[in-house]
Amino acid sequence: MIDWIESLGRSGLLFCERAGKSGIFLLRAVVRRPRVIRLFPLVVEQVYSVGVLSLVIIVLSSLFIGMVLALQGYNILERFGAVEQLGQLVALSVVRELGPVIGGLLFAGRAGSALTAEIGIMQTTEQLASMEMMAVDPLWRVIAPRFWAGVISMPILIAIFCMVAVFGSYLVGVEWLGVDAGQFWSNMQAAVKFRADVVNGIIKGLVFGMVTTWIAVYQGYYTEPTAAGIGRATTKTVVYGSLAVLGLDFILTSFMLGGW
């Protein structure tokens, strides 16, 4: 029993230590004298590799998700003679939950793992140490641009996810199953609120982008400098990032539905 309590205490202390270390790591990377002119091209370069290169998986996934939602929704709504509500059903599901959450999970899997592996390899091959020796702070030169790129890319990717998913549902619902286009769009327009739905979805995207990118760059920077270490760090990024997205989604949704 005593051993169990001891190990619980040790785990708790270790968790607090790592949480503090990752917090200080992030603060050192992003809170500093702004050097916008130097930072801007580095961020743009990273937005390309973190955001633009994630577009294919985001667009394809959202298209299929929109199509499946329309198919399932149509089958259920048809029983109640309410197929004209299909646009509303798909749009609210996607904008409020599926867009940010699935977008966040895909982002953690695609961009997060790539970031961790890249930074981990830079650490293992002493590229970050050599940067330090050239009096260039890797937190500023390597970590900060990648972090900001994640924060910027994620809400945009989620917005694209939602638009493509709605388009996918339009293809299945209107073009294939014959729902009236006017009713599809007008019901959607009437039901989706900009402030309560769209803005909240974007806020979720922003938070998920920050957290998943933070986890990815932290795991990469503090990776054990071996091949197995990089593998473990990449796995941790995907697992922790996915759990963080799902957990934070619950917290944010409860705040938002609570009248935030």
Place this chain on the structure above:
Amino acid sequence: MSDNFVEIRNLCFARGDRWIFKDVSLCIPRGKIIAIMGPSGSGKTTLLRLISAQLYPNGGKVLVNGVDIHSLKRAELYKMRNSMGMLFQSGALFTSLSVFENVAFPLREHTKLPEDIIRNVVLMQLEAVGLRGARDLMPNELSGGMARRVALARALVFNPQLMMYDEPFTGQDPITMGVLVKLIKYLNNILGLTSVIVSHDVAETLSIADYAYVIADGRIIGEGTAKQVAAEKLPFVDQFIHGYADGPVPFHYPAKSYREDLRL
């Protein structure tokens, strides 16, 4: 100004419960090539990282140019590092940048020089290491020796006063090794550098070193000029310098008797 560019006083450093250095003191005089030799795992690379304040000691002081480097704030430390260069064992080139951009990296980060001046400086550095023609290659297109020469050009781009070499000869063919030995000596003389070479390639290192230290078990077990170290009779140094298979460092990993193991 002290004659020593680096002075290490009573240095102690531990990783976890294991002591890497216990009360180590040594001096690195200005303008000289100093070799630090020792078996794998003896802490040679750690010593370079302590000198450059990438690691912090548990005790003792490292004075670089008369300044306790571990007492400096980050900005002061970075300023100090502009007078230091380090050649990493792997070369540590940025894999996403070409040879030219790798050498230009410190210039772009620390100066606002116009592009044509950066170009000329980079080409001069590459010419010094014989790789001006390789400027457009990517690091994955270079051999190990070429990568180290590019890394050397990059480390020297700000004309450092202290140059540290971490295992520069490991894994190199005889021609490359000869080129690197010649380059280190040549650059040290022509640029008036102070050089520290960490290596276990005894013959190559001693051929250019003005003074050598041999470290093992967390302390200095031998020192002197190349001749003095080569003539050292202390069993461990003798075994290390001459590469005997058996001696104070045994050939066999500790085990029970051979007969017992074979159940004879």
